[in-house]
Amino acid sequence: xxxxxxxxxxxxxxxxxxxxxxxxxxxxxxxxxxxxxxxxxxxxxxxxxxxxxxxxxxxxxxxxxxxxxxxxxxxxxxxxxxxxxxxxxxxxxxxxxxxxxxxxxxxxxxxxxxxxxxxxxxxxxxxxxxxxxxxxxxxxxxxxxxxxxxxxxxxxxxxxxxxxxxxxxxxxxxxxxxxxxxxxxxxxxxxxxxxxxxxxxxxxxxxxxxxxxxxxxxxxxxxxxxxxxxxxxxxxxxxxxxxxxxxxxxxxxxxx
Amino acid sequence: xxxxxxxxxxxxxxxxxxxxxxxxxxxxxxxxxxxxxxxxxxxxxxxxxxxxxxxxxxxxxxxxxxxxxxxxxxxxxxxxxxxxxxxxxxxxxxxxxxxxxxxxxxxxxxxxxxxxxxxxxxxxxxxxxxxxxxxxxxxxxxxxxxxxxxxxxxxxxxxxxxxxxxxxxxxxxxxxxxxxxxxxxxxxxxxxxxxxxxxxxxxxxxxxxxxxxxxxxxxxxxxxxxxxxxxxxxxxxxxxxxxxxxxxxxxxxxxxxxxxxxxxxxxxxxxxxxxxxxxx
Numbered sequence: 001x002x003x004x005x006x007x008x009x010x011x012x013x014x015x016x017x018x019x020x021x022x023x024x025x026x027x028x029x030x031x032x033x034x035x036x037x038x039x040x041x042x043x044x045x046x047x048x049x050x051x052x053x054x055x056x057x058x059x060x061x062x063x064x065x066x067x068x069x070x071x072x073x074x075x076x077x078x079x080x081x082x083x084x085x086x087x088x089x090x091x092x093x094x095x096x097x098x099x100x101x102x103x104x105x106x107x108x109x110x111x112x113x114x115x116x117x118x119x120x121x122x123x124x125x126x127x128x129x130x131x132x133x134x135x136x137x138x139x140x141x142x143x144x145x146x147x148x149x150x151x152x153x154x155x156x157x158x159x160x161x162x163x164x165x166x167x168x169x170x171x172x173x174x175x176x177x178x179x180x181x182x183x184x185x186x187x188x189x190x191x192x193x194x195x196x197x198x199x200x201x202x203x204x205x206x207x208x209x210x211x212x213x214x215x216x217x218x219x220x221x222x223x224x225x226x227x228x229x230x231x232x233x234x235x236x237x238x239x240x241x242x243x244x245x246x247x248x249x250x251x252x253x254x255x256x
Numbered sequence: 257x258x259x260x261x262x263x264x265x266x267x268x269x270x271x272x273x274x275x276x277x278x279x280x281x282x283x284x285x286x287x288x289x290x291x292x293x294x295x296x297x298x299x300x301x302x303x304x305x306x307x308x309x310x311x312x313x314x315x316x317x318x319x320x321x322x323x324x325x326x327x328x329x330x331x332x333x334x335x336x337x338x339x340x341x342x343x344x345x346x347x348x349x350x351x352x353x354x355x356x357x358x359x360x361x362x363x364x365x366x367x368x369x370x371x372x373x374x375x376x377x378x379x380x381x382x383x384x385x386x387x388x389x390x391x392x393x394x395x396x397x398x399x400x401x402x403x404x405x406x407x408x409x410x411x412x413x414x415x416x417x418x419x420x421x422x423x424x425x426x427x428x429x430x431x432x433x434x435x436x437x438x439x440x441x442x443x444x445x446x447x448x449x450x451x452x453x454x455x456x457x458x459x460x461x462x463x464x465x466x467x468x469x470x471x472x473x474x475x476x477x478x479x480x481x482x483x484x485x486x487x488x489x490x491x492x493x494x495x496x497x498x499x500x501x502x503x504x505x506x507x508x509x510x511x512x513x514x515x516x517x518x519x520x521x522x523x524x525x526x527x528x529x530x531x532x533x534x535x536x
Contacts, residue, residue, distance in 0.1 A: 021443070024443045025443070025446075028443065028446050028447060028450070031450070032446075032450045035450065035454060038454060038459065038460075039459050039460045042460050042464040042465065043309055043460075043464070045464070045466075046321050046322055046464055047313070047316075047318070047321075048309045048310070048312050048313040048316075048318070048321055049309065049312055050305075050308050050309065050312065051308060051311060051312045051315070169286070171284075172284075172286070172287050172290070173287070174287050174290040174294075175290075177290060177294050178290050178293050178294055180294075181293070181294045181297035181298055181301070182297065184297070184298070184301045185301060188301075188304075188305060192304050192305060192307070192308035193304050194304070197304070
């Protein structure tokens with residue numbers, strides 16, 4: 001935690017060195033993320049919508065997804081770019097020489113304070129959505145919090161997978177695009193997808209936990225399946241960390 | 257030099273630069289092939305979303321949303337993905353990088369307009385995209401998803417996509433030229449990327465926007481980049497309550513491209529008056 005705290009402080013100081021750029025990037029990120037539900041707004045504006053879901057309920061799913069992505073942006077999404085660039089430039093040895101776990105170092109050295117604006121954008125969307133949905137209960141908030149933590153762990157696991165693939169697919173900057181297209185499934189009510197897709201997004205690669213299940217819990221729509229989905233999340237996370245550690249062995253470098 | 261000789265010379269330069277760019281990027285062809293996964297997945301998500309939305313609309317007695325049937329919507333998103341592979345451009349990033357690092361100086365000394373050089377690079381890069389992104393995804397859309405992607409008016413569609421290719425390049429080049437005025441121009445590029453993704457029709461057909469916004473879009477470059485060619489491929493065009501024949505909208509697109517080309521030239525000349533170099 002001491003290393004983490006120190007790294008966070010350094011990241012913040014670095015960002016503050018270019019204050020104007022920091023504020024501009026934060027502003028752009030904030031507005032670009034609040035544009036994310038635009039498609040949903042226009043669909044509902046056309047008089048149609050997703051069957052069984054009001055506009056604000058769908059907005060809540062997308063808000064939870066945005067908050068989870070924002071947390072990833074602040075704390076660990078930079079792991080992919082750090083790993084990717086270090087492998088490409090033959091500098092990954094620097095991480096391996098540190099007296100801490102390489103994955104841990106990769107995470108703490110990639111903190112990006114600008115991601116806070118994504119979290120704020122998501123919180124603003126969630127506030128608007130919750131103001132128009134059924135009142136929250138202690139039980140629904142507790143359930144949602146548990147599922148949200150699982151969703152964050154899935155986001156982290158996806159980052160681990162992307163980073164691990166970089167050891168084999170050197171220098172490919174399009175790996176996030178590939179995983180991003182799978183994450184698109186997590187942004188909408190899962191019942192619009194057929195059973196096979198839902199099975200994939202709940203069990204094989206539980207991305208539905210990032211947005212859908214926590215939002216469903218907040219809306220009082222959580223069922224047994226939501227809690228069963230915690231198990232694949234745990235397995236997915238453990239496998240992602242193991243995969244990253246395993247792929248480190250593939251790294252070949254000659255001293256940068 | 258006679259005009260014909262000048263054209264032949266320029267074509268030779270274009271071919272040489274495009275060929276070198278093609279060879280250079282061929283080393284990273286598997287990066288391009290990521291599109292073979294991303295494109296179909298993007299389409300599958302769109303399919304299920306719009307299937308649910310149109311199903312809901314049908315339950316209320318509507319088979320069309322803003323004049324678009326479900327089948328037309330699928331063609332729109334299929335074409336939308338494919339056009340991106342043909343017109344993708346990074347002239348803005350490239351020029352900003354050259355100016356930021358000072359490497360632009362080497363181009364200022366060459367006996368060739370940098371814009372033409374950048375355009376030739378784009379041609380080479382997109383020929384690679386044609387083979388490793390467009391063709392595989394087209395085959396998947398046609399034979400696996402069975403989306404009827406053959407345009408009803410192929411010539412107008414080809415012309416519109418060609419104009420979109422030029423429009424993307426000229427607009428991106430103008431964004432890249434901003435680097436001559438701003439030390440860090442990446443913010444401008446980010447803002448443009450967001451605006452383009454919203455107003456080009458990449459996320460949703462523009463007919464879903466409020467009518468006032470739709471009318472304003474006639475005077476902005478965004479719809480000529482994606483919405484116009486995508487709609488021409490579906491066989492009809494409508495925006496802001498105005499329906500135009502394919503010939504008219506493609507003509508309008510050609511005028512917009514000419515305006516963008518003139519703007520890029522004016523900005524280029526202004527940028528050259530500002531440019532100072534001290535060796536690269």
